[in-house]
Amino acid sequence: MxxxxxxxxxxxxxxxxxxxxxxxxxxxxxxxxxxxxxxxxxxxxxxxxxxxxxxxxxxxxxxxxxxxxxxxxxxxxxxxxxxxxxxxxxxxxxxxxxxxxxxxxxxxxxxxxxxxxxxxxxxxxxxxxxxxxxxxxxxxxxxxxxxxxxxxxxxxxxxxxxxxxxxxxxxxxxxxxxxxxxxxxxxxxxxxxxxxxxxxxxxxxxxxxxxxxxxxxxxxxxxxxxxxxxxGHEIILPKNNEKNENGETVLSIKDIVVKSDMDTAALDHLSLDIKAGEIVGLAGVSGNGQRELAEVINGLRKCESGSISFFGNEIQNKNAEDIIRHGMGYIPEERNTEGIVPGFSIKENFILKDSTSAPFAHSSIMNGKAIDENAESLIRKFDVRCPGINTAAGSLSGGNIQKVILAREIERKPKFLVAVYPTRGLDMGAVEFIHQKLLEIRKSGVGILLISEELDEIMDLSDRIAVIYKGSIQRVLDKAEATRENLGILMAGVKL
Amino acid sequence: MTKGFKIAFKAVIILLAVVIAFLMASVILWIIGADVSATFYTICLEPLTNMLHLSEVLIRAIPLCIIALGISVAYRSGIINIGAEGQMSIGLLAFTGVALAFPDVPRPLLLPLALLASVIGGGVWGFIPGILKAKLNVSELLSTVMLNYIAAQFYSLCLRTIYLDPAEQVYGTGTPQSMRLTDNVWLGRITGRLHYGIIIAIVLAVLVFLLMWKTSMGFKMRASGSGARAARYAGISVGFYVTVSMVISGAFAGLAGGVELAGVHRRAIEGITNNYGFSGVVVALFGGLHPFGIIPASFFFGLMIYGATLAPTKVGVPANIVQVMQGIIIIVIVTAQMVLSNDYFRDRVWRRIQSLRKKEA
Structure with a gap:
């Protein structure tokens, strides 16, 4: 050519x-x-x-x-x-x-x-x-x-x-x-x-x-x-090198059983604790219950038994709205259908979770100016490349959509974040940016559950790594003991 | 691609649509042996020539507008309401019931009360398919159509039994209709038969605009309709808003019935709904599901419906034929809209022209 x-x-x-x-x-x-x-x-x-x-x-x-x-x-x-x-x-x-x-x-x-x-x-x-x-x-x-x-x-x-x-x-x-x-x-x-x-x-x-x-x-x-x-510039993917300061446990999952859409057991007596200010990476081959775990934490799936305690509140089987109000942030797996409303403009997607609260609305009347200003500041802060804040979010590229979601979730100042495949299909520049942001909010004391298939991503960012296999946690490793090899073996279902 | 080409492209497509619609309609008129130009004049222009005709166009546009506004609210929230016909019937029944039960209550109280009854009646009839969809995922296409049948038969039954005009029983003519309602429920008229319902329709259009685009509730309703899954993940109770939108939609259709009774007929007779419930769906879509598009769209449809009633007496063309022509016109216009919104097609035409030019040069 x-x-x-x-x-x-x-x-x-x-x-x-x-x-x-x-x-x-x-x-x-x-x-x-x-x-x-x-x-x-x-x-x-x-x-x-x-x-x-x-x-x-x-x-x-x-x-x-x-x-x-x-x-x-x-x-x-x-x-x-x-x-x-x-x-x-x-x-x-x-x-x-x-x-x-x-x-x-x-x-x-x-x-x-x-x-x-x-x-x-x-x-x-x-x-x-x-x-x-x-x-x-x-x-x-x-x-x-x-x-x-x-x-x-x-x-x-x-x-x-x-x-x-x-x-x-x-x-x-x-x-x-x-x-x-x-x-x-x-x-x-x-x-x-x-x-x-x-x-x-x-x-x-x-x-x-x-x-x-x-x-x-x-x-x-x-x-x-x-x-x-x-x-166009040197890429150095950031790494989590800091010591975990032993914050208190903020999310405690005990013995939960959850069914999949096909009515089979997707999570089988799974337990996991996550502290404030730490990133727990969940490694595993996809389809081992990752989606269901993220959904049950966020009130989008029924919990058959067991308990989920979030800052001391039992949140299992609460609805999504309640859990969001408790301070949960969520980057869902399907960014195009779960993370954004594709037909909505960028500025509308930024306030998807806050359309009733100040400053975007006062007694249910929306404040257009505050919404615009919020959007203008977020696209600058998160470097969302788009023609303008009124562009339909669905027309953006994958990386920019993910930035929109990330901007919304982080700016809401969550107390905890569930991030599911946050960098899937994205280019290096976007990956670098997202990793930096995740480490930033970790530093500010937010606990993060990072679900990913990319072992490098998990090993770079996590304080501890949990391996999921057939709906339960195989083992939780400290960053220091995790290697590609032992994670791979655990992911394949072999107990170490 | 030049700007001039874009404008020319648009103009050519619109012109082409008009010519095609005109030609197809003309062929039909020619086959039945009618005077083509006189017929077009009668159905398109004559209704606009004097106040009497214009007011007749407007009184048809009023229920269409109110119903279409309701349908657009539901549609934007992700549920297609084709049950406005039934919701309007229930609104008519509720309005008549109040008017017959309290004929002596003064007008400032009775008229709002009767209109409120029609709102509630239609709202209940909209609530049923809404809650069925939200809780059990029953298709609204099925439930609303079935509820249309039930409402139509129930309306018919009431006109022949509890609402039947006592005078009909005395004289034994047996026309299924209620007695003339007390003038305490009448809406005033502006000119001819044009009543103050037109103000109600315009105010509602503004209210729908404010609701859908300026309030949190409208935001959540639109989010539910535009991306139900993402809305649910953002903590919006999609089922609740779907149900609410359907209640609003039904209430609008019920109110359209109440306004039609209070302004035009002033007694419950058969055929008041006049297919407005179905035409309302077309008006809503034609108006781009936006209140300020629905107002002109309902005027256009009012014009066509009224034109169809003029044609038989003025030019001897049966109303059925006019309806066939209108069907064709609507399909052609909708097709042209789709062609205009297809940028790839425009791009192809542009390239074709470019390559032809190159060949010539």
């Missing part, structure tokens, strides 16, 4: 970008959220047309009018959100795009199935062609997407943040798989996780604000150097 430029209303999404990928090469396209990575790939796939510049394949200029043309030229893209029909089987899903098997209105399912089996064996992508999509885990669904793209004859793969929804084990597996595929394919992959970039790519190109700021061979640079080039 040479000198590609693309303008959207108000932004220059691609500014004179040139990249090239050779046969069998892996190019990592790196950059913060909103740097223009996905836009560039959508231009390559014919989803958007560039305003300037040209695309060359084997030295021939091509013009893609739509994704079909790109498929024909051997390009295939796996999107960040998978495009699969859930109540159809793997074979049926692939048949949807596999034109060779269509004869008039007749569809040769056997031919499709054979092709699926052939491709999955050839590349070592184990998928069951007769499984329904809803039966598959996210990692398996991604393999289906890969098989689908390869069945369509792709010789050149584009992967948009392929690891963002995968567990650490699945990520490792994917990297091995992709490595093997490079013997026959060229790959561009979009990411902002630097370990993966280092592990997989030959070349790296860094975008910032729609411009190429760096290109080079991956092996010549360290992760830190790449990170610094990506954000």
């Amino acid at each position: 040479e000198h590609i430029s693309k303008r959207f209303p108000g932004v220059l999404a691609s500014d004179d970008i040139s990249i090239s990928v050779g046969e069998g090469e892996v190019l990592a396209l790196v950059g913060e959220n909103g740097a223009g990575k996905t836009t560039l790939m959508n231009i390559l796939m014919g989803l958007y047309q560039q305003d300037e510049g040209r695309i060359l394949i084997n030295d021939e200029e091509v013009h893609f009018k739509g994704p079909e043309d790109a498929f024909k030229a051997g390009l295939g893209m796996v999107h960040q959100t998978y495009m699969l029909v859930h109540n159809m089987t793997v074979t049926e899903n692939i048949a949807l795009g596999y034109k060779k098997a269509w004869k008039g209105i007749h569809l040769d399912m056997k031919k499709v199935r054979d092709k699926v089996v052939e491709v999955s064996e050839h590349y070592g992508l184990a998928v069951n062609p007769d499984a329904y999509i809803w039966q598959l885990s996210v990692g398996e669904q991604q393999k289906v997407e890969l098989v689908k793209t390869l069945c369509l004859g792709a010789r050149f793969l584009i992967l948009d943040e392929p690891t963002s929804a995968l567990t650490p084990q699945e990520v490792d597996e994917l990297i091995v798989l992709l490595h093997r595929m490079t013997s026959e394919l060229s790959i561009i992959f979009i990411s902002h996780k630097l370990q993966e970039v280092k592990a997989l790519s030959n070349k790296v190109t860094i975008l910032r604000h729609g411009k190429v700021v760096f290109s080079g061979n991956t092996d010549d640079y360290s992760s830190e150097e790449i990170a610094a080039k990506m954000t």
